[in-house]
Amino acid sequence: MARIRKFSAYRRLERPYTRVSKYKNKNFVRSKPSSVLVKFDLGELNKSFPFKLQLVSKDQLQIRHNALESARMTANRLLEKVIGKAGWKLKVNVYPHHILRENPLASGAGADRMSTGMQKSFGKNISRAARIFKGHTILTAETTKPHLETAKKALERAGKKLPCSCLVKVTEKK
Numbered sequence: 001m002a003r004i005r006k007f008s009a010y011r012r013l014e015r016p017y018t019r020v021s022k023y024k025n026k027n028f029v030r031s032k033p034s035s036v037l038v039k040f041d042l043g044e045l046n047k048s049f050p051f052k053l054q055l056v057s058k059d060q061l062q063i064r065h066n067a068l069e070s071a072r073m074t075a076n077r078l079l080e081k082v083i084g085k086a087g088w089k090l091k092v093n094v095y096p097h098h099i100l101r102e103n104p105l106a107s108g109a110g111a112d113r114m115s116t117g118m119q120k121s122f123g124k125n126i127s128r129a130a131r132i133f134k135g136h137t138i139l140t141a142e143t144t145k146p147h148l149e150t151a152k153k154a155l156e157r158a159g160k161k162l163p164c165s166c167l168v169k170v171t172e173k174k
Helices: 065-082 145-160
Strands: 041-043 051-057 061-064 088-092 098-102 124-132 137-143 166-172
Touching: 041 065, 051 145, 061 065, 061 098, 065 088, 065 124, 065 137, 065 145, 088 145, 137 145, 145 166
Parallel strands: none
Antiparallel strands: 041 088, 051 137, 051 166, 061 124, 088 137, 098 124
16 A cells, blocks of 8 residues: 655645536546544533633644544543543544645656656545644543543643644633
């Protein structure tokens, strides 16, 4: 299996040419790659908790769906291990809509017969990403007073899986 490209190739926010139309020939993107991130809400969903913690981005960039899934799994694992199945709620607030493309250029012997160069350079779909702006909330956790430190630690660990610097905001609901 081919390795994924370095993140630095897709870090910048650029104008998304990812139009999907109901008319097939007006689509910019012919197919959508499936997202690894499938669960967005975890924990005790029907209950309300007094404390809300938010993982907020300090930068403006794109985050791949693999990184979002990794952050979600890290936070979920710690919360389930320490608090248990109940007593917390976790939500992924961003969705990877933006489709990343690559124009693979062949190198080596016989590459001139295979490669089109920049002639048809729109590229093939390889992955998905969420567009994050400065101050955007990526993950939200809700919990009670005794489990506040555990939830904060879980969001800090999740922030380490993301390619941007993040901070954790704690607010008390009224």
